[in-house]
Amino acid sequence: ATAAYLTLPLWRSLAGGLAAADPAAVAAAHALGMGEARITREVRLPLALPVFAGGLRVALVQAIGLVTLGGLVGAGGLGALVFEGLAQFATDLMLLGALPIVALALLADALARAAEQRLALPT
Template sequence: MAADTLTADVLGSEASEGAGVPGAPETAGASGALTAGRARPSRRAARLRLLLTPAAVCAVLAALYAWVSAQDLDSIEQRSLNPSVILTKAAEHLEMTLAATALVVVIAIPLGIVASRSRNRIATPVILTAANLGQAVPCIGLLVLCTFLMGVGFQTALVGLVAYSVLPVLRNTMIGVQQVDPALVEAARGMGMTRGQVLRRVELRLAVPAILAGLRTALVLTVGVATLGAFVAAGGFGELIINGLKLNRMPVTVVGGVLTACIAFLIDWLGALAENVLKPRGL
């Protein structure tokens, strides 16, 4: 069943890439399906899902391998579809995703905390508008702009990715901190905790599930958008997709698309594991 969703997803993103307008709306649609897939089910179903995802990904990878092996690959296809190229692209893709996410954590969580404070009534709308803008501006447009300013390469791709995925983490941090019961904050202050202690020991601890959920969304978004890195020569699976399209080699595009989706699913799966482990006990 998960395999079905997966292929549908891959086809969806493939279609959008194939249309030649790999802008924000399409990618958002693809990750929308991912987000909908993890609407909180019951505990047992969640546990079952934890086993299902890696199994489905393995099945899809095996099917992909079998399909590609059955093809008669010409020299152009062979130049892209070999283990060393695929591993290199996978490493580049992951590197981009993880570096962008690390930056997002460093930027979005503190900003989210700042935005959550009722004292910062002026700063909050400014921060939120900026973060919204980052997601609203088409990533490909931002990448082109950044290319003019900083040239092509890894850093340029990073800027685009970070701008694109700050919002979910920032929003969730803000909401996670704000939704902490005011009575808890009052009790904490009344017991003699400093404002910093209240933030670190109470508010942030209780916001952990929300922050992790935002981070998971951001990661999955980033994996999808990182395919655009190929346009600024940052590598990644986007390169396979674009090369396949340019050279009219369908198998190369399919491999690029399916592998991207597999990474997205696996990262989402790791995110679910992390949520289970890091969620404070007692909640």
């Protein structure tokens, strides 16, 4: 279910990145005699990679938050601690589950942001 939920942001980031390719670069590729498949492979995809990486970063953090909700349906994990603490009004249980989730999301975001910046083209 999580993978299905994340297809929309991933698809939108890929489509947005492909559509945002510099028209001058695409025109230059046409002028060189490239076909549409080659332009997509050699011009549009490399230019779309930073935008797609941004969408992947968002989807990664969304996945961490969404998997936390698995504790509601008995899937266990740190989400189970959070929801057990909510049911018992036990702040310590809530924090025991929530703090590692937040740390994991922040770490995943930082690592994905670093990868995204490495993919960005120099301007």
